Each structure stands twice: as structure tokens, then as C-alpha cells.
Amino acid sequence: MQTPGKTMALTLCDVTIRLAGQLLLSVSAMVMPGDVLTIMGPSGAGKSALLAYIGGFLDPAFVANGAVRLGQEDLIGLPPQRRHAGILFQDPLLFPHLSVGGNIVFAIPEAIKGRDTRRRLAEEALDEVGLGGFFDRDPETLSGGQKARVALQRVLLSEPRLLLLDEPFSKLDMALRQQARELVFAKARSAGLPTILVTHDLADADAAGGALIHIGAETQS
């Protein structure tokens, strides 16, 4: 896993997103390494579109403008795979054709060579979240909470430069949800990743403990 020193702050500079000519959101913010910026708003307010814009896979139906910088580097000019924006969705979306361990090995950067080394890294990562010995399991046989933990380790081992969280806790049941929040935010903090969380659950924002931006309020009232 990476050391906090290498990470940089994420800057959103006058980012606007429009759908069919209508302005959905307009955001400017700076997220320091290890901090979480929470964006709250009703569904359809463009929260997910914002993450898609940062990650590089915005649906062409949307029109987005504004700069997204990591340190001094402009992200929007980069192809998605070079932005290294780790993303977690509502669903864990483990690749169903790979084993649990295969999902994590897939994410480990190419620079780390050697089958055994890569496998060991993945096994350690599984161990860390209480899934030791799960390497060869079929993802489909895991519980929802276990899948979520594998998805988290998968994204962290890919050495992302920032983290995008698209309501990742909303499908977990109450008991698991608090645990998952603590785990994700602790990991993001220790990896020093600037993180953007979109949610409509105020408890998520409380647990994140960072800045909070409300969007889409006008359209609601």
C-alpha cells in the first residue's frame, strides 16, 4: 500500500455539469490527502455524474466543464486509465469470472512483478480485512459485507491517487454499514487519498468527518 507522502490534494475548479442544457451542479473545492469531501443531494442531482466526470466515464448525454487537478496535474486531459481514480459503487461488482484473489491480483499494478509476489500481496490484503484463506473462493459465495471488503481492498491495492465513493454503504444492512464506513475512511486516511463521497445519507457524512457540500437544493424546494 502506498505511503501518504506521495499523494496530492485534489482540486475541483468551477466544475459544472449540465443535462439537456440545464445546470445540475456547480462545485469548487479542494480535498487534502486523507480528507473526505462529502457531496449530498437528492437522486438525479448529478452527484454520480460528478464522479463520472472525475473518473473519466461521463455519459455523453451530460455536458461537463471545469478543471479537476491532482496537485498541479490536470486530470480531465488524461484517459481514464491514467487518472488512477479508484471507485467504489453501491454494489461491490466483483468480477464474477475471477476468483476472490483473482479480483485483487487483477488490480495490483503491473510494475509489481512475479506471480508469487502478486499472490502474496493479495493474500495479505484479504487477511487484513478478515478474509484470510479466501483467495480461491468464488466471489458469488461471499456475503454482502465480505464482498464489500474485497472490493475495498481491490481498489486500494491498485494504488489509486484518489478515491471516488458512490454511495458505497447504501446497500449494506445497518450493522455492517457502520463497520464498513469506519474501515473505508480509515483506509483512505492511512493511504492519504483525497476522497469524494456522494451520498444522501447524513450518517455517511458524519462518519466521513470532512467538508460537506449540498447540491440540487433549489430543484428540491
Add this chain to the structure above:
Amino acid sequence: MHPRIGTGLTVMLCLPVLAGLAGTLLPAFGYLPALGGTQVTFRHFEALADQPHILRSALISLSAGLTSTFVALVVVATFVAGFAGTRSFAFIQHLLSPLLAVPHAASAFAIAFLIAPSGFLLRIISPELTGFTRPPDWLIPNDPLGLSMMSGLIAKEIPFLLLVMLAALPQLPVANARRLMTALGYNRVSGFAIALWPLLYRQVRLPVFAVLVYATSVVDVAMILGPQLPPTLPVRIARWLADDDVGTRFLASAGAVLQLALGLLAIAIWLGVERLGRICHRRLSSSGKRLVGDGFLRLAAASVMAVSAAFIFIGLGLLALWSVAGLWPFPDRLPTSLTFRTWDRALGALAAPLATTITIALLSSLVALAIAIGLLSRSAHRSADRWLPVFLPLLVPEIAFVFGLQVLSVAVGLSPSVATVAAVHLVFVLPYVLLSLGPPWRALDRRYEQIASGLGKSPLAILVTIRLPMLLRACLTAFAVGFAVSISLYLPTVLIGAGRVTTITTEAVALSSGGDRRIIGVYALLQALLPFLGFLVASLVPQLLFRHRRAMRI
């Protein structure tokens, strides 16, 4: 979003058709420098008009196309209206879907073996009910009105139209509409007809046109089941083409132009039928007639579906039985002895065409799959609306443009080979592969790829490591569909192969005039079984590869 891709797709699918049409039209008007034709003339059309009974040949083709398409559509539509969402629906659907893979020629033979005067149906009731101790002197299956041919076409069109409607049904509010119409007092069939049929028909309209044009211009089924004196127009064109005499080439191309016109006429008449249908629909909707008791209609539709499926299945069984039959005199129901002598005798001659058939089918369907993957991966989330170019090779009578392709290939000095035949098969295989792969391709959750690109993977790596493995089953099914289409192609193989490339299909159809049931049984059975090889692979490979992956085994 991607105009370039749309154009690319359009060109790729349209170019062979347009080039082929040009290659047909020019010689029809006398221009074919290779054969010394350099002057524009209508002479060849006059020669065509002088052919005996040419009008009758054309009209039989036209009426067979219109009638079989209309009957098949009405039967399938009534069945879907009466049974959508019920258990019998699932049952008949499962019964019929394998029939889609059975090549036209094989199913035509299967039906011929059943309905012929010495066929199985008469044997069952003879001599007890009929008194026949010798096969009667009936002109079946090659009856002059083409009724046997129409029944053969209907039996093959039913599974196709059913599949097409099944693909469209999920986009319609079937359950809601039924609840609403039931509450208003309509029965299943009339409720469906009023509330859903216009929506459903709009979705299946182009496939219906494809069926219509195909049935109007079919050659192999017409040779096996169709009238002989005179044969249908496409059969006569195919015979002229096979003739070595240079003059008949011009005649054939004039015939191909007539066939093209016939296809257009069929579509024009169909448009008229559609208009009539709209008027009836409006009358029915506004009359408020509840038409209580749709039991008879439902029963009739389900029976026709089941009987047509049973015909082909029993007929395929008969092909198998004939291929191992020893002495089997009329009216015995079963052969007096079984023997492998026919297979022994055929095996030597079979090997080469069998290998050619499989090579061509593999080549064309694998290339089609690669092209389909390439096209779909570039035009990711659209192209559902691009049906027309996809269907163009299926909307133009094959004889009208494949003949032109042959002329062009000769003009550029290509000699008939497995590669040229496979290339022309590709034109027909690609649309079906695209149609098969498109829906699952678009249905895959795009977030998997978004996650992978967030993990730092390039688009190509994502395609190879995520999308294709996740869509392995869909890709193999599309491949199997393409494989089956290639196996079933008769006319393109004969025309482009020019007698030098023979497949199981061309051999089987060529045997039809000979009437040796045992040897026909061998070839037609093999032709019917080959497509299932592809589907077997498509279902076994994912089972094996993903035996430890529960989510991949659906």
C-alpha cells in the same frame, strides 16, 4: 454520437449488397465486357419474357412468399397474444428454439419424407384406412400450387418469428396491459391485439420483411418441396446460372432483376396488407367488441405451432431412420432391417464436403464474431436503432446480389475457393451474429469497466480481461448462430463456389432430384446435426471454464 462508426457499419454491411446489385443489373442490360457485352440493350428481358410459363414461376414465388409469411405471422402473433407469460408458452418456446438451428434444406427434406405419397404419414394409415398397397400417384411434395413448399417455409418461419417477438416482448408492458385489458373485460387474445400488437409489430417489422423477401426468393426449399413444371422463378434462375452456355448468363441476370422487382412487389403488397391491418385494428379497438371466448383461437395457434415443430422433429427422425434402413417397402411402417451400408457407401464421398462445410462455417462465423466485437466495442451504447443496414443483406433477395458478386469476382480474376465462399457467407453471417451479440453486449453493467479503468487498465485490456470473459457465453452463442447460418446457406455457396466448392448443403440439395432416400437421409441428417455442434460448444465451454463460478453459469 459516433457518426464514423455508424458509417463504417453501414458501409461494411451495404457495400457487398450494392456492389452485387450493380454486378447483376449491368449484365441484365447487356453490359458484361468479359462475355463480350458492351451495348445497353433490353434484349435479355425480351428473352426472359419468352421463357415458357415465366409469369407462372414468378407468381408462385410471390404467392408462396406472401402466404407463408402471413400465415406464420398470424400463428405466432396469436400464440404470443394468447400465451405470453404462461407455462405452455415456455414449453412451446423450448420445443421450438432448437428448430431455428435446423437448416432450411434439412427441414424441407424432413417434411418431404413425412408427406410424400410413400412417406410416413400415409404409411401410418395404410393400408387399413386408405386401402393403398402401393404409394398413390399424387404430386406431393412438388405440388403445382406450391402448398408443400409453403408448409415447409411456414414451419421454418414460425420459430424465427417467435424468437424475434420474444426478443421484443421484454420492452413492452405485457403484464400491465393484460391486467388493464382483463379489467376492461377483454380476453387474452383481443386484449393483446388491441393494447400491445401495434407496439410489438413495430419492433419485429424488419425481420418480417426479411422473412418475406427470403420466402419469395428461396431456392433450396423450392427445389426440394416446390413445383417442378415449371419450377419457381429463383430455381429457374439458379438453373440458368449453372448452365455453361454464355447466353444464359445474361438471361439469368435479367431473371435476377425480375426477382429483385418481385421482392419489391412483395414488400409493396405487404405494406398494403399492413394498411388494411391498421384499419381493422382501429375498427376493432373502437368498436368495443369484447370477443368473448378466445379459447378456439388460442388452441388453434398453439396446435399449429406444436404440429409444425413435431413435423420437423419426426421428419428428422425419419431422415435418420432412412439412412440406416435396409429394405423398407410401402406400406410398412418400419424398415424390415437396419444396416450401415448407406453410411459405409457415403462416407468416402462425404469426408471432403464435410471438411469444406465446417471450414467455411468456422472461418465466416469467427471473422463475423471478430468484426461484431470490433463494431460493438466502438459504438458502445448505441446502434440499437441501426437496424436497417444490419438487415440490408437480408432484405434484398440473395440471388439478386450474390449473382452480381460472382460476376464481379470473375471480373477481378478471383477463382472460386473456400476463401471466396467464406467471404460471401460472411455477408449473411455477420447480421445474425450482430443481432445475437448486440443485446447481451449492451446489457452488461458498464460499471465493471469503469471500475477496471479506475484500476488503471487500458480499454483493450478491459475488453480482453473483463468484457469478453464476462460475455463468453454470449460470444459463443453468437458464433454458434453464425456457424448455423453458414451451414444452411445454399445459393451463395453454389453461386460463388461454382461447382468447385461443394458442401454438405449443396450435395444434399443436389441429391433431391435423384430421390434416393437413404443417401438423402445421410446428407440431410448431417446437415441438420452440424449446427448443433456449434451450440454444443457454446453451452459446454462456459460450463467447463466457469465450473467454479456460480454467477457465470446462468
